[in-house]
Amino acid sequence: MRGRPILLLIFYTCWWTGTLRAQAPQDQHKPELAIHFSYDGGFYEGEVDLQLACPGADIYYTLDGNEPTIGKAEQRYTTPIHLNQTTVVRAIAIKASAYTPVATHTFFIREPHTNFAVVSLAVPPVVLFNPSTGLFVKGENAVDSLWMLPGANFWSRKEVFASTEIFEADGNCVFRSGTGFRLFGGMSRLFPQKSMAIVARERYGESRIRYPIFGKKGLKKFKFLVLRNSGSDFGRAHFRDSLMTSLVEDWDLDKQDSRPAHVYINGQYWGIYNIREKINRYYLAGHHNVDKDSVDLLEHRYTLKQGSRRPYMRLLDYLENNDLSSDANFAYVQTMMDVNNFLNYELAQIYFDNQDAGGNIRYWRPKTEDGRFRWILYDTDWGFGLHESDAYTHNSLEFHTAPDGPGWPNPPWSTFILRKLLENKQFERQFITRFCDHLNTAFHPYRVLGRIDAFEKMYEPEMDRHLERWNLRRSEWEADIAIMRKFAEERAELVRMHLMERFDTGQQRKLRIEVVGGGKVLVNDFVEVEEIERFSGTYFEHLPVHLTAVPKLGYRFSHWEGIGIDKDVRNVALQLRGEVSTVKAVFEQFEDPLEGKIIINEISSNNKVTGDWLELYNKSDDRILMTGVRITDFRHSFILPEIILPPKDYLVVCVDKEKFISHFSASQRVVGNLGFGLNKREEKIGLFSQDGALIDEVLYDVPPSDSAFTLNLMLPNLDNADPENWEILYGFGSPNEANDYYVAATIQARREMWMEIGGASAVILVCITLLLLRHRGKI
Template identity: 55%
Template structure:
């Protein structure tokens, strides 16, 4: 009996169907009434006829934008639509059930466009009632004051609306009911008002589910803003989008952008810029590891939008009491705020000459140990020459570091953080060098002009309708674009002079760098040059750091233009000549450990253990990793200390080894101090030998999740640069051990072998039985 039980247990363990579960479907209440439109909303050259149907139900509809109800027009015959119309309907069944409110917009004879189109249906009285309409002054306005206090358009009220999003191919990609409210500050004074759309379950879906900003953007939104271009209304209509787009690849939180045509209740309402709304949902969308209910979000000086001010006030108190000239104090501040993010943020605002930056400040941190403050770039309309042709001359560096500015626009509290950080020489050097590098790359005259021209060409065929709708001047639009172009051409030279005037930079120096195929040069860990020649301008008194990074299958072979060891991957030097030329040469090289020493498991999200990754040595040799490096695309780099990895063994690299060992008590060969985090959504990592040859590299894209997960190489001998060879798994992972798929495949192999052995044994047994029966004459011949 024991033997039988043992065999049954074995069968259960090795049966791949054992762990499968069946799911049952459940129904919750009666379904809503099905309401049908005979014709989909969309673009039509001529009149259309639309029929509504809901078997066993009575249908009511509206064509003025208002939400239909039993008090609306009852449907009894096909509807002949001769002009652009938002048709909304609802159906009520005799058994008490009703349909969802559905809205379809029929664009009749509208001009062809290459822009997406947003259609909004909303009760006309909400917008245009003389006493309460959001687009009206109302009865309580103080009309003699320019801010129009008391006007209806200062309302924060929200109203239901029908919203449709039509893609450039005419397809309706999103259709639902949502919340409608006005958005913005002083830009509400303009005739075209900015609008915020809010997805709530009381209207329809709790999210707007569409990749509004293309395949690289988010796929769902709680809020979207239809922006009138803010202070830039009636001017370029793209200033803010231009500026945030220039820093698209920087480490700054910023809004996506897309221009669209908008219709309200079938009437053309001009071009709006779709932007994300900067709030906790925006933060969680772009940082999926962050819980939107567990953040501190602050705007302006002390305005708490979410969470608490306690951590921020503690940071300010420390800064007020301590000098950051002390490296220890500076090191502490770096644990409280993301200094690199703040540096990028300030450089952008200074270059833009955004003179409203002292008020439009939003910053946040995750409420967790080690959570640091980050700054969000938004509402930059006051930059790039908004207030005149020659504003490119303005010394914004002095403006943003003024210790005694006026209450607006740059009061002392708004410049305090940058002034304190500049007390530290390490920060000052990084700030000047990074600013100089960006002036030669992201803010290079040709780079910025190309972006301006691209945005101009995109708007050019579409803008006439918008200008006509709001009685704006075409000449004024062209003039404003010319101002923006002039700013782009002249600004870098003036900013360099401002840097020279405020810091002891010494003279400007030209650095011309180039590489052969097979690698890239990193300058000050920010500027990357690959298989190209780039000219940059730095300063003599601020040495630059150069690092060579080989591509897969190459290694650095020599430097030209500077005295350096041919295998020296990184060095810092002073630009003491007017022009320095530097060339890195890379030769083909396959490292002997390629394909044998691999990144085997990655854990970019683990609340208990922190970030970690695992290396596996599939060779028969013990390997020293001293001087090897692990890097990412953001130029972060970890240099291995004295460390070894044995044959067919593992090594774990942890962000925090104390947390890691506590979470995994049986772990061994764990290195502490991974000095950069692993991105939870998208990351590229590479392992380099001491001579700079790439030994292994991986890139991954993970789905958004709030749960711990790991990425596992299926089998250690597979090509880990192929995404198909990786597996996403929820849970805590398997550090210092074979990955689950590898274990399972071994089990399956053993199971298959047992099945083959069992089949062979069965055939042998059957043959013996047949032979015995034949010998006894029980079988015929």
């Protein structure tokens, strides 16, 4: 019995460390009835002899896009299928009363190499091409005397079943399922190449397309995808809308992700399409973490797509009946609409000279007490000189502010909101200054030309097949790209002239900025000028340019060198008097007393219950006065009030203190309200001392999620600038408490300590036992 404590200790140790684990039972379910393809659909350099198998079952198949018919003798599988050209194989098996779903595999035989994605659709030909009822044809009811051909079949919104396969450029099939299929678009349905939409529904197959079609920064699952024929740009550049969207990809705008793809229908090549997101409630839910059934989505003047139009009508009524030159009235408008979003939307449309932007709009709001309307950028094909080679000269500012435009393209109701906002002088200054910022950066000719070149380089090797398929000419494609280049070269300067004609801007002035040392300069809280860059931009004489010096970690702002600037003031408003002003921001090395003591320890940016919040941790042994410490996302800032943070303790800063406390009632130190939210996908958060020195900074970029989660620094002594030291934990987090990983690590350390003690005790026990036995003469 004297050996029992050791055995118990060994058993206890094994159980505690998890070395004795019950094995999960193996899945004993038999596989469902399914057809085995000897080769999977995909890309092949030579011919394929395909065998189908389903033991004990009869198999029926087709090669023309039709669904197989059980019992049809000529469709029964008996011998291998020889494939010598690109073919869609659709098969079904029946055994007794059970049968499989239709299995569809597309075999691409000796197709040209591509760097594009490939989409294959299988739809019964009669559904698309029947002379009377086919969705792709005019049909018998079209009114030929009217150019829109009203009554034509292709205006149908009917949804039919299709089999859809999506392949990456490397040939990997990333989605294969039954889906819904419908035509998509407006006037572009008149083109021979029709836009299409696919929708994932359980009754067809998968309920979602679960694949990050647009890369890691895009959504990872989709209910709808659009295969777009480039809209009005069909037969032209074929990437206009995608180009313009890419120019504003990092703006505060809702926009559609895009990527090109070759599309096949029933094995026949159907040309290049642009895969796009579909704007609807699912899009909004995916990008904004809102309930898809709790949004108001409208289009055009106030056509309702989802929810209610009443909040929008209240906005219009307030604008109509109140003078927005009053800052108080303007501030109230900001509670009903996201003015910054609308500003960016209008500036983009004006620069693009999108002649179809007047009434072709979509806007939405979440159904919450503080829900504000936002505008969605889409369908910009009429921009960048689609119909006129000299479109870069168009005064689109006048177009978008005209009070008496025609019924189309810019009726008075479509310009009303911008005209009202411009009554406010503060907004007018912001409108002009923000436009200058964009013209100096996103819309700078060099950048836009570079983006056009990149799109041309991407599309050029792929275009010949597309042009041949739709009987288009390469010379016209190249000529249209030349028009876009001319637009990019000339547009910015002419937009500045239009601003000067409309507003009291004074003359144009050049501003050059240089950064020395560790830091950057924010221009108008919008443009970032880093230390390795030299910035040169054009602004106006009568509008001051706001500069903010932002030091990097380990530095502080020293002084400005330039004309008319207070040398040691971090925030300055610079009036540009001369034709050229040169400013230098100088930073010097500096260790702030708080650096390394106060860290950002936990971030919650995806929780509708508690609202956004972040947690600060005092890892030092000192009580620290936090008064005046500034938290910023580098667009907005929040200054902490007078508060002391004890050593090894936490402080939570939240967007909505009432909402946060209602869930975390036990939290001790909570400060609110932050005044700005945290992006659930990617954000940079900085912590600055009263002296303007950077105390801590965290940049996160996480995959999209529908669930609440927090970002946790695993251990407080780890470098929080290293992504490897953070973990995503689903749930509501642990504000004002040690993070889960830290708790687990502490427990594990204690376990190991006790195990060491236990091991030593066991050795001592054995030694004592041996000594006793020896003393008694037993050994």
